[in-house]
Amino acid sequence: MLLEARGITKSFAGVRALDGVDFDVRPGEVHVLLGENGAGKSTLVKVLAGVHSPDDGRVERAPGTRLAVIHQELALVPNLSVAENLFLGRPPRRFGFVDKARMRHDAQRLLDRVGLRLDPATPVGGLGIAQQQMVEIARALDLDAQVLVLDEPTAVLTDTETDRLLEIMAELRDRGVGLVFITHHLDEIRRIADRITVLRDGRSVGVLPRGASVDRMIELMVGRAIAERYPRRRGTPGEVLFEVEGLTRAGAFQDVSFRVRAGEVVGIAGLVGAGRTEVVRAAFGVDRYDAGRVKVAGRVLPGHDVRAAMRAGLGLVPEDRKAQGLVLTSTVGDNLGLVTLRSTARAGLVDRVGQRTRAREVADALRVKTSGLGQSVRELSGGNQQKVVIGKWLLADPRVLVLDEPTRGVDVGAKVEIYELVNRMTAAGRAVVLVSSDLPEVIGMSDRIVVMAQGRVAGELPAGTTQDRVMALAVQEFPA
Ligand SMILES: Nc1ncnc2c1ncn2[C@@H]1O[C@H](COP(=O)(O)OP(=O)(O)O)[C@@H](O)[C@H]1O
Ligand SMILES: [Mg+2]
Incomplete structure (x- = not known):
């Protein structure tokens, strides 16, 4: 086990965001965290990452385990370049000075890896949200962590970008990285999940195995079956x-x-x-x-x-x-x-x-x-x-x-x-x-x-x- 959380409870000003949640990450798996908006997924991620300390429960990590998190709210600095953002706080140095040439070269290599065709000198503020998200992903990859957490990364990505991201995730999994993946796209879960933990109202309501049906996921997540996913009722058009x-x-x-x-x-x-x-x-x-x-x-x-x-x-x-x-x-x-x-x-x-x-x-x-x-x-x-x-x-x-x-x-x-x-x-x-x-x-x-x-x-x-x-x-x- 790379990471193990037991009995995590966390409240904000009277709102109980998490209530006794157990969650763990094994090497070489994609563990999906599924739940409705407000179920507590991002809060759990922040507890795992040490951003929030839990009111109750504990998080244990195998010694030396590095964790990288791509949070739901993007954390790039708009007026810095893509390269500067990629190496924020840890730029490559030579004789004590920032090695601009190497930074550019390394940035290009990372961008190629995520399939982003961009000049590393472009200011981040001028990029679309999807491109910014891919820059965040590139940055997390460079941290070379054993646990990588992705909080709704595909919400803003196109199908092609999502495909590339899922490929990268599968490569990392094959190299033994443990991934925590949050998404509302049930088809993505069907494609990549090894295990699915479902949160509802701050509680873990079940863990589903790989291959679980979409209906089962929805039912656990919302606590009821949804009859029709696209309930369009057509009328006669007017003027x-x-x-x-x-x-x-x-x-x-x-x-x-x-x-x-x-x-x-x-x-x-x-x-x-x-x-x-x-x-x-x-x-x-x-x-x-x-x-x-x-x-x-x-x-x-x-x-x-x-x-x-x-x-x-x-x-x-x-x-x-x-x-x-x-x-x-x-x-x-x-x-x-x-x-x-x-x-x-x-x-x-x-x-x-x-x-x-x-x-x-x-x-x-x-x-x-x-x-x-x-x-x-x-x-x-x-x-x-x-x-x-x-x-x-x-x-x-x-x-x-x-x-x-x-x-x-x-x-x-x-x-x-x-x-x-x-x-x-x-x-x-x-x-x-x-x-x-x-x-x-x-x-x-x-x-x-x-x-x-x-x-x-x-x-x-x-x-x-x-x-x-x-x-x-x-x-x-x-x-x-
Ligand atoms: N910093 C905060 N202050 C107050 N309430 C918060 C804060 N962060 C999260 N919450 C509340 O905790 C609950 C769970 O939120 P969150 O973990 O973001 O859900 P999810 O990521 O599953 O959509 C929500 O009711 C949310 O309003
Ligand atoms: Mg969230």
């Missing part, structure tokens, strides 16, 4: 509520057009980099576009004007929710109320009581794990922070809601709750745009799917299409 016509920005997207009717969910699929996020950000007015127009309920929006877009009834749950969607220093209740609520504003006054009641309803519906609306958002687990951002937009109840990767990093149970809220919106005559890299999700929850490739619309597919058909369009190449 066109959202129109994007010939939207173009040089170098980003060209001539993108699609329409969404009242009561419809239109999915936007495509590979990462296909321009999906760029298009929806431009349509919402966050970024500029050079040509084309955007209409909400028949009215043309002025470009590059988020307030006007919101007044017209357009909402966007952004992809990078930490940076764009939340005020971490505020409470759950305040964050839920951040978008002005037309329906609760009476005679120009905000109806605080009505607002709190509805905030409570949404927090309950999404099963946000919190000690109350007064709790600071910073203290919530990552997945629960995401639920708050989505909840805030659902509360604002816009006519057209664009969701960019709404379930990334969210557990299976909460995903279904989010889908049910989407159903409720469309049943009430709202229009929803669902940008998603999760193919089963975009196929299962959309009434039509627009597939983008290289900044253009490559084609449109009906509900119930296959993953192969989506991929065939997504990899389409356009002449330059």
